[in-house]
Amino acid sequence: MDDSKTLDVECFKAEDLRPELRGCLLDLLEDNMKTQYEESGSEGWSREEKELEMFSRDSRQIILRDGEELIAFSHFRFDMDYDVDVVYCYEIQINNNYHRKGIGRFLVSVLEALVRTFNLTKLVLTVFDSNAREHVTSTSSGRALNKGTLQLRRSKLIENKLST
Numbered sequence: 515m516d517d518s519k520t521l522d523v524e525c526f527k528a529e530d531l532r533p534e535l536r537g538c539l540l541d542l543l544e545d546n547m548k549t550q551y552e553e554s555g556s557e558g559w560s561r562e563e564k565e566l567e568m569f570s571r572d573s574r575q576i577i578l579r580d581g582e583e584l585i586a587f588s589h590f591r592f593d594m595d596y597d598v599d600v601v602y603c604y605e606i607q608i609n610n611n612y613h614r615k616g617i618g619r620f621l622v623s624v625l626e627a628l629v630r631t632f633n634l635t636k637l638v639l640t641v642f643d644s645n646a647r648e649h650v651t652s653t654s655s656g657r658a659l660n661k662g663t664l665q666l667r668r669s670k671l672i673e674n675k676l677s678t
Contacts, residue, residue, distance in 0.1 A: 521578045521585055523624070528573040538584045539575065540565055542607050567604065576624055578617065585612050588621045590628075595638055601628050603639045 531539075543564060551559035567573070568589050578585040589605035606621050622637070629637050 519580065521580055524577050524579070526575045526577065528569040528575060529571065531569065531575065535577070535584075536565075536569060539568065539577075539587055539589075539607075542584060542587065542609060543568070543605060546607050546610075573604075576621060578621070583609075585609050586617045586621060588625060590625060592628075592632070592634070598635045600634055601625050601632075601637045603637060606639070 540561060544559075544561060548559045568575075572591045572593070574590050574592075576588040576590070578587065586608040587605070588603060588607075590601055590603045593600055593602040595602060603622075603625055606618055608617050622639075625637050628634070
C-alpha cells in the first residue's frame, strides 16, 4: 500500500450489512484465524458460530476498504464487562497484503475514540496467546496502554491488565 493511499472507513450495525459484505468479512476472518482456532485445542473453528457472534443484534463493524476491496475490519460491541462499561473488541482482521502498515493501530485508535466519545471506562480486546506479544508490541506506543484504558484479554479469558 502506498503511504499516501486513502481508504474508506465505515461503521455498521451488523443488521445493516449486506449479505455479500458479511461473506467477505467471514472469509477474511477464516483466512486469518481458522488455523489458530483449530490449534487452540479448546475452542476449535466454527464458521457458523463466528457468523452468529459477528452479526448478532449488538455487534458493530468498522470496515476499511479501498473501493470494493476489503482491507480490514474490527468487530466490536458496547458492553458491560465485570460491571464496567466497555467497548469490547472481538476481532481486528487485516488483509495479508496490508500488514505492517499501521492499520491495526488505526483501528485501535478508532475504538479508543469510541471509548472517549461515549465516556466509557475502557477498551477490552481478546487475543490468542500466540498473537498477544505482537499485539502489545504494535500498540505499546499508543496512549491507551499508558493511561490504563486498554485491557488485553487472552483467548482463554485469563485477564492480563496491562496498566492501571
